[in-house]
Amino acid sequence: MRYLPLTQSDRDAMLSVIGAASIDDLFVDVPPAARLDGPVHDLPNHASELAVERHMTALARQNVVAGEVPFFLGAGAYRHHVPASVDHLIQRGEFLTAYTPYQPEIAQGTLQMLFEFQTQVARLLGTDVANASMYDGSTACWEAIGMARRITKKAKAILSSGLHPHYVSVAKTMAKYTGDLLDTAVPQLTAETDLDRLIAAIDDETSCVVVQYPDILGRIADLRPLADACHAKKALLIAVVTEPVALGALTSPGEMDADIVVGEGQSLGVGLQFGGPYVGLFGCKDKYVRQMPGRLCGETVDANGKRGFVLTLSTREQHIRREKATSNICTNSGLCALAFSIHMTLLGEKGLRGLAMLNHRKAVAAADRLAQVPGVSVVNTGFFNEFTLTLPVEARPVVRTLADRGILAGVSLGRLYPGEADLANGLVVAVTETTTGEDVETLAAALQEVLA
Amino acid sequence: MSINQSGWRPAMTAAGDAAPSLTFTGNRALMLEEALIFEIGDSETTGVDLADTLVGEDRLAGLARATPIGLPGLSEPETVRHYTRLSRQNYAIDLGLFPLGSCTMKHNPRLNEKVARLPGFADVHPLAPVDTVQGALGVINELAVWLIKLTGMHGVAMSPKAGAHGELCGILCIKAALEKRGEGHRKVILVPESAHGTNPATAAFAGFTVEDIPATPDGRVDTDALKARLGPDVAAVMITNPNTCGLFERDLKAISDAVHAAGGYVYCDGANFNAIVGRVRPGDLGVDAMHINLHKTFSTPHGGGGPGSGPVVLSKALSPFGPLPFTARMADGHIQLIEEETAGDDHPDTFGRMTAFHGQMGMFTRALTYILSHGADGLKQVAEDAVLNANYVLRSLEDVLDAPFAGAGPCMHEALFSDANLADGFSTLDVAKGLIDEGFHPMTVYFPLVVHGAMLVEPTETESKAALDQFIGALRSVAERAKAGDPALKSAPHFAPRARLDETLAARKPVLVWKERPAA
Numbered sequence: 001m002r003y004l005p006l007t008q009s010d011r012d013a014m015l016s017v018i019g020a021a022s023i024d025d026l027f028v029d030v031p032p033a034a035r036l037d038g039p040v041h042d043l044p045n046h047a048s049e050l051a052v053e054r055h056m057t058a059l060a061r062q063n064v065v066a067g068e069v070p071f072f073l074g075a076g077a078y079r080h081h082v083p084a085s086v087d088h089l090i091q092r093g094e095f096l097t098a099y100t101p102y103q104p105e106i107a108q109g110t111l112q113m114l115f116e117f118q119t120q121v122a123r124l125l126g127t128d129v130a131n132a133s134m135y136d137g138s139t140a141c142w143e144a145i146g147m148a149r150r151i152t153k154k155a156k157a158i159l160s161s162g163l164h165p166h167y168v169s170v171a172k173t174m175a176k177y178t179g180d181l182l183d184t185a186v187p188q189l190t191a192e193t194d195l196d197r198l199i200a201a202i203d204d205e206t207s208c209v210v211v212q213y214p215d216i217l218g219r220i221a222d223l224r225p226l227a228d229a230c231h232a233k234k235a236l237l238i239a240v241v242t243e244p245v246a247l248g249a250l251t252s253p254g255e256m257d258a259d260i261v262v263g264e265g266q267s268l269g270v271g272l273q274f275g276g277p278y279v280g281l282f283g284c285k286d287k288y289v290r291q292m293p294g295r296l297c298g299e300t301v302d303a304n305g306k307r308g309f310v311l312t313l314s315t316r317e318q319h320i321r322r323e324k325a326t327s328n329i330c331t332n333s334g335l336c337a338l339a340f341s342i343h344m345t346l347l348g349e350k351g352l353r354g355l356a357m358l359n360h361r362k363a364v365a366a367a368d369r370l371a372q373v374p375g376v377s378v379v380n381t382g383f384f385n386e387f388t389l390t391l392p393v394e395a396r397p398v399v400r401t402l403a404d405r406g407i408l409a410g411v412s413l414g415r416l417y418p419g420e421a422d423l424a425n426g427l428v429v430a431v432t433e434t435t436t437g438e439d440v441e442t443l444a445a446a447l448q449e450v451l452a
Numbered sequence: 453m454s455i456n457q458s459g460w461r462p463a464m465t466a467a468g469d470a471a472p473s474l475t476f477t478g479n480r481a482l483m484l485e486e487a488l489i490f491e492i493g494d495s496e497t498t499g500v501d502l503a504d505t506l507v508g509e510d511r512l513a514g515l516a517r518a519t520p521i522g523l524p525g526l527s528e529p530e531t532v533r534h535y536t537r538l539s540r541q542n543y544a545i546d547l548g549l550f551p552l553g554s555c556t557m558k559h560n561p562r563l564n565e566k567v568a569r570l571p572g573f574a575d576v577h578p579l580a581p582v583d584t585v586q587g588a589l590g591v592i593n594e595l596a597v598w599l600i601k602l603t604g605m606h607g608v609a610m611s612p613k614a615g616a617h618g619e620l621c622g623i624l625c626i627k628a629a630l631e632k633r634g635e636g637h638r639k640v641i642l643v644p645e646s647a648h649g650t651n652p653a654t655a656a657f658a659g660f661t662v663e664d665i666p667a668t669p670d671g672r673v674d675t676d677a678l679k680a681r682l683g684p685d686v687a688a689v690m691i692t693n694p695n696t697c698g699l700f701e702r703d704l705k706a707i708s709d710a711v712h713a714a715g716g717y718v719y720c721d722g723a724n725f726n727a728i729v730g731r732v733r734p735g736d737l738g739v740d741a742m743h744i745n746l747h748k749t750f751s752t753p754h755g756g757g758g759p760g761s762g763p764v765v766l767s768k769a770l771s772p773f774g775p776l777p778f779t780a781r782m783a784d785g786h787i788q789l790i791e792e793e794t795a796g797d798d799h800p801d802t803f804g805r806m807t808a809f810h811g812q813m814g815m816f817t818r819a820l821t822y823i824l825s826h827g828a829d830g831l832k833q834v835a836e837d838a839v840l841n842a843n844y845v846l847r848s849l850e851d852v853l854d855a856p857f858a859g860a861g862p863c864m865h866e867a868l869f870s871d872a873n874l875a876d877g878f879s880t881l882d883v884a885k886g887l888i889d890e891g892f893h894p895m896t897v898y899f900p901l902v903v904h905g906a907m908l909v910e911p912t913e914t915e916s917k918a919a920l921d922q923f924i925g926a927l928r929s930v931a932e933r934a935k936a937g938d939p940a941l942k943s944a945p946h947f948a949p950r951a952r953l954d955e956t957l958a959a960r961k962p963v964l965v966w967k968e969r970p971a972a
Contacts, residue, residue, distance in 0.1 A: 014841075014843075023836045029700035034705065039832050040601055043602075044827050046827035049825070053567065056567045057572075059587040060570040062586045063586070063588050064580065067575050073579055083500055085532050089539075090755075097545040098756040099550065100754070103894055105945050105948040106888055107543065108538070109538040110756035116488060132757070139617070164808065169792065169805040177657075219513075250512060250517055251516070274588045275809025275813055276809060276811055276813050277613070277813075277814050309953075312964075318652075321653070322649045322653055323653055325649070329617075333758045338756065345493065345499070345524070345531050355500070355502055367511075382512060399581060408581075418791075418792065
């Protein structure tokens with residue numbers, strides 16, 4: 001076995017030092033009835049690197065690769081170009097094969113990176129502070145709802161109808177057990193978001209309002225009136241950003257007085273990866289930092305007065321507080337945070353803002369082109385790089401038909417909201433810097449044919 | 453002439469005759485200081501070239517960004533150098549033995565990395581039509597089958613994002629099963645004192661009351677105390693096996709039988725499954741739910757703190773309650789994705805969705821690659837070599853360090869020592885910091901809580917005998933210094949990129965983001 005360095009003579013010598021006659025003597029505490037007499041039945045034995053690579057490559061070939069076809073899927077996961085140096089750097093063994101930085105003297109690389117990441121994230125989200133990452137956007141979202149309950153000591157959370165339906169599902173799952181009361185709704189195919197509904201629903205029992213920006217249909221709304229309405233009732237505004245590149249072009253939620261801003265960081269550095277691992281972003285106002293879940297990295301000095309970094313405020317965390325912790329989260333998404341941070345460093349202010357405007361203008365052009373297809377209209381008046389089309393027929397079969405033609409046309413609302421007849425004709429289309437004009441033409445032409 | 457392995461030549465003096473105490477840069481040869489990106493980057497520099505932005509109107513709903521974000525940029529060469537320099541301030545399994553008990557720092561095979569980056573896995577969207585992602589669903593399904601067979605369980609939930617998320621998944625399955633039985637009043641979860649902190653945190657999150665179960669003097673769960681506490685208010689027990697003292701819970705089957713007889717469920721924390729994989733199936737011990745840390749047992753990289761991946765294997769009793777989505781292979785070989793829409797008929801009791809998409813796909817490809825490389829025979833050898841290495845460390849050091857449970861028999865995959873033999877004023881922390889100067893990452897310290905000044909050493913199966921011997925020599929040397937009261941140990945590490953860091957200051961005056969300092 002290529003990954004096991006011990007030779008049989010090593011094993012014999014070590015058993016002799018231990019004073020055991022055989023390896024079985026070391027498993028003596030396993031009750032006889034539970035001991036297997038050989039390798040687990042009905043499973044193959046070891047295989048060469050070549051054989052395993054062939055097997056896995058054959059599986060990989062059964063998938064349609066996003067980069068090889070006209071591709072318009074978004075709805076919480078976006079395809080962006082990731083510079084080659086990002087993947088090279090995260091594969092350095094000192095990053096890839098390090099553990100959580102519990103021994104800071106020999107983990108300053110990870111710790112300094114996390115400090116830089118926290119600062120980048122806080123600035124992007126417009127919050128005072130940010131943590132060292134969560135699993136993904138959807139889990140960051142329900143952690144934020146729990147955090148609002150702890151801060152306000154109230155349990156009613158109002159979820160915007162524009163919040164990603166899978167994020168709503170996750171929150172519903174957790175609410176069954178935490179006692180949070182969720183006010184939810186499905187979106188309507190209108191240019192306006194449900195801001196008015198949210199403001200009207202806020203009452204004295206409300207812990208928080210959760211709003212996605214841009215929302216699941218790609219719409220954008222000014223959050224300031226909502227923030228004011230929340231604060232008037234001592235509720236918190238939680239903003240959810242599933243496409244962080246948008247904040248290169250848009251006013252950040254923190255600037256609009258959101259109290260907690262969470263997000264999915266996958267767009268930058270991480271890649272699609274069929275849904276994971278991704279990286280949850282989590283920022284908030286300074287005054288709430290001690291109720292924040294997850295790890296935090298902080299600056300300090302060493303015994304010689306040199307600047308250094310450590311994990312800090314761990315009295316919020318499970319390994320210290322056990323059942324009184326702010327969250328049970330332990331391992332988070334460090335390597336994806338690194339990829340995010342490197343990509344952000346490569347972009348910088350100029351690059352991120354340029355990338356954002358490139359996305360936006362391409363999306364505007366695509367929306368205008370697709371609106372020319374007979375029977376197709378664009379729901380949104382405002383959007384960033386994603387917008388919703390209404391088709392004259394149900395969108396889901398159209399998506400399947402186009403997939404058969406080698407076009408991944410977008411995410412149908414029938415997939416996201418099965419059973420909601422009013423949404424069945426909706427198609428969410430994402431356009432990024434990776435989308436070419438030719439891709440848009442191909443989609444428009446195919447859509448016209450299929451709808452004809 | 454033999455090679456002087458320490459690299460030291462007899463003619464050299466300890467400090468070096470004329471070594472300057474300071475350098476202009478603060479660097480010391482290959483030990484390079486590195487400023488923050490906020491100090492070396494600026495808002496005009498970028499490391500990417502973008503296509504020209506199209507000319508046109510904006511439709512940003514009047515919300516176009518009006519203020520700078522405040523992001524520094526670096527060119528590509530500066531970026532590569534910044535992160536390369538940072539990386540060199542980290543210890544890593546690629547550099548040497550990383551004996552963190554319970555964390556399982558084993559070699560990360562590079563084939564796994566190569567496979568995970570195949571475009572057919574890395575560049576696939578989670579909401580792509582199911583017919584276009586049959587290979588990705590195939591990976592999830594194939595890994596699921598392996599996990600079920602290796603554990604002897606009935607089903608598996610693949611979507612949990614890490615171990616603690618898996619614990620939550622298992623506990624939510626238990627809660628849903630109890631509610632289905634009309635026994636939602638069972639509110640107590642019993643957790644041994646030696647458990648990971650995530651266990652009580654998870655139980656409390658799900659609305660349960662946590663009660664501690666004491667340990668016996670030989671480091672195992674006090675079975676009598678546990679059985680005595682069982683009753684109509686107990687929902688479940690959470691037991692780690694092998695436990696955090698590195699010992700197999702001999703009575704687990706008897707405990708499971710008693711818990712089941714009392715109407716409860718058995719959750720097993722599978723963080724240490726690597727010690728028994730291929731040799732023992734938790735399903736044979738009566739376990740109802742167990743998470744598997746793919747980043748421990750199945751070698752997916754820890755990445756400086758994640759991503760993890762925590763699939764949960766489930767008994768027949770709990771499988772109906774597992775989360776969405778999951779995969780099902782049809783008779784014609786087609787793999788179906790069971791989501792909210794399709795769950796209604798076949799899976800009505802699911803407790804719901806835990807995460808937006810399908811779980812940690814990038815970890816599934818790596819773990820499956822690792823599993824196929826080892827096969828059933830190789831995985832059995834993994835457990836055996838892991839246990840052999842840990843016992844070798846235990847028996848090689850029990851004369852110099854107190855090993856509280858060594859007298860009772862062999863350990864499993866990790867060796868536990870206490871601070872009982874150290875000189876007055878010397879602590880486990882001093883031993884750990886001394887090991888840093890010897891070029892090793894320290895063991896897990898002060899955990900489990902049931903042993904004073906615990907030092908938990910897990911070498912894993914991917915260490916050679918030579919590497920173990922060098923580590924044993926280093927730890928022996930440091931332990932002897934701690935027993936002799938060597939004052940230099942109190943200020944260790946001396947040769948690391950940083951001396952001991954002031955954690956109290958960090959917590960008292962938290963500085964969590966970089967801010968521009970006013971000019972001095």
